[in-house]
Amino acid sequence: MTYYNEQYVVRTPTLISSLLNKFIIQIACGSKHMLALSSDHKVYSWGSGDFGVLGHGGETGVNKPQLIRALIGEDIVFITCGEFNSGAISILGRPYLWGNGKFGRLGNFVL
Numbered sequence: 001m002t003y004y005n006e007q008y009v010v011r012t013p014t015l016i017s018s019l020l021n022k023f024i025i026q027i028a029c030g031s032k033h034m035l036a037l038s039s040d041h042k043v044y045s046w047g048s049g050d051f052g053v054l055g056h057g058g059e060t061g062v063n064k065p066q067l068i069r070a071l072i073g074e075d076i077v078f079i080t081c082g083e084f085n086s087g088a089i090s091i092l093g094r095p096y097l098w099g100n101g102k103f104g105r106l107g108n109f110v111l
Contacts, residue, residue: 018064019044030081035088036065041075043068043088051084051100071096 016036023039033047033054044065045054052059055068075091085099085106097106 016065026079028079028081028086030086031083033061033081033086034065035079035081035086037076037079037088041077041091043071043076043079045086053081053084053086053099055086055098 019036019038022036022042022044024036025039026037028035028037030047030053032050033045036044038044043055044067045056046062046065047054049056049059049061054062054066055070056062056066057070071088074088074094074096076088076096077091078089080087082099082105085097085101087098088096090096095107097108099106101108
């Protein structure tokens with residue numbers, strides 16, 4: 001049984017042209033979304049926007065990397081993705097989490 005659409009399968013490493021002029025130092029993979037961290041501490045996201053995992057303020061998906069504006073000026077040094085959430089850590093050690101907060105997994109809601 002096939003769980004994916006064959007037209008979207010890429011079987012060899014392919015350059016992400018929209019990140020070509022960025023110096024990417026880390027990539028994080030979620031279930032249906034991706035994050036990229038550039039050397040100038042900017043975070044880009046793309047893929048499914050379910051639960052707001054892309055950090056663009058909505059749930060709309062995007063098919064190429066877009067800058068997460070909410071993190072501009074935060075000097076991000078690490079990124080991570082879960083199945084339904086995303087995270088980043090600033091150079092000052094400040095943790096940022098977004099996406100599905102069910103069960104308190106984002107750490108900022110009282111159950």
